[in-house]
Amino acid sequence: MQFRTQIPVPKSNSPISYDSEIVSLGSCFAVNMGEKFNYFKFQNTINPFGILFHPVALSRFIDYSLNEKEFTEADIFHHNERWHCFDAHSDLSSNSKEALLENLNTTIKNSSQRLKKASHLILTLGTAWVYRLNKTNSLVANCHKVPQKEFIKELLPTSEIKEALSNIIRSITKVNPDISFTFTVSPVRHIKDGFTENQWSKANLITAVHETIKESNKNTSYFPSYEIMMDELRDYRFYAEDMIHPNQIAIDYIWERFCESTITEDALKTMKEADAIQKGSQHRSFNPESDQHKAFLVKLEQKIIALQKKHPHIVF
Template sequence: MQFRTLIPLSKTNNPIDYNSKVISLGSCFAVNMAEKLDYFKFENHTNPFGIIFNPVSIEKIIKRVFKQELFTEKDVFFHNERWHCFDIHSDWSNSDKQELLENLNQIAKTLVQQLSNATHVIITYGTSWIYRNTESSEIVANCHKVPQKQFSKELLSVETIQKSIQNTIDLTQALNPSINFIFTISPVRHVKDGFAENQLSKSHLFTALHQVLKTHNSQFITHNYFPSYEIMMDELRDYRFYGEDMLHPNPIAIDYIWQRFSENYITEDSLLTMKEISEIQKALNHRSFNPDSEQHLKFLSKLQQKIKSIEEKFPHIKF
């Protein structure tokens, strides 16, 4: 007997393996998946400019690095004793303006190279709700705790999101024609916007994204959709799979969604390597009651042999 609804998944034509170079962009759920890629030692870069939730702000970053537009003083502002940029997450805010600009421009240069060399880009959209700076009329990625009266809140239309996603694809392909896309909608509910408003927001993302994906399919490039939101809502429809805020997936849910992802988007050979790496990671975290014992020294010797074998096979992997 089956007591839950399983979301059907088809294996991708262009799976990730240990020779792949992956870039993960988007919401906090993108970070959850990227942490799994990091744990299993795939070559992965995550949100170089920090977490970004809405499609237009992701597009703006891609457009900036594609055009190689440097960040200048007009792109930053001073608030609460730190310099910020509305297009960038507050993780990069800095008390020194020049240092902030240098950091952002270095990241932009690096991201161009990463996108040019990547085999896969995973993009996770979180919300259709955006904040627009009333002074500049620009959509911001982060408000940086600037008073809310300086912004207007809007719901992006399906047409605007669709155009933004298409632009993101076109700009990325202009840098790297052979890159593979994996899109997903974050399972995190943004109930601060309201429950009905959150559903409306997600529905705009779903409609726009699937309209775009309908137009993109070839034997060389696959534009994939991974149903992380649907898995959370249908396969894991129980609050025991949520964190304390009852909004974010907890570690069990993340592990399960990762399992569903890896079964369909990672090669079978790589799944075997993942198992070896997981054993090494667990062994590295092991703490012996008697570190000087002969048994523990043998354990460490075998562990180093396993590590050496993996690192020789995949030079980019370091433990």
């Protein structure tokens, strides 16, 4: 897909290859992009604590991981017949208190190792609107459908967003000095906050990211997911039925722009091989017992073995 006007995206100083180890964190658009990495069989970890929408939640998760915080009963609560943690998404919630604590602590330990080994950290910021729990006066990552009256809604100022992002860079580079940071702002519009309020939120995020990158002497860059959606794809045909989330055409296009700027030439070739194998694996024959289909499966297995010889981490 080509557009007459394209947002310029400079080539990355730290391009991603199949040797790269990637951690993708942030809003639901981080999941969209992370699933692309998974489809093409990159070494990638997506949101171990589930979707985290705002920068303070991301910074806190990274600190917890690097310090290997041990969660206890004091960090969780029971609501609507399930156990939850305000620092994690409801994907980690459980009917069992013990299961939730085990899941949180195992995830933290695994995330610590991933962050210390990662070559690339991709952070997708969703919103600057946050909720502060009255009882503890602390910001939560997820409200878990606790009644609204238990929280105060606030907009993070640029200064606090910068502080959270700078803390992320500082904390990780202490233990992983060669890591590369890519920041992006999610193109998903948080319309429930209001149309004007959504723009206000995105503006604070974009300003904070650019100021952080400008002031950082680390390997940081910005990928304009939000700007591509708002300017190149400024048409409702690129939105899902809810008119809020990008549809698959938009996700594929933004991924294509990301690949142009960030993926190495060799990796792009490998992606084509992985894509061919994925499509072959999804093929369903009308006659699975035919000689033709059996020959097809043999060739497919040969392609998998050849690709795994070059990149042993790849598993189909």
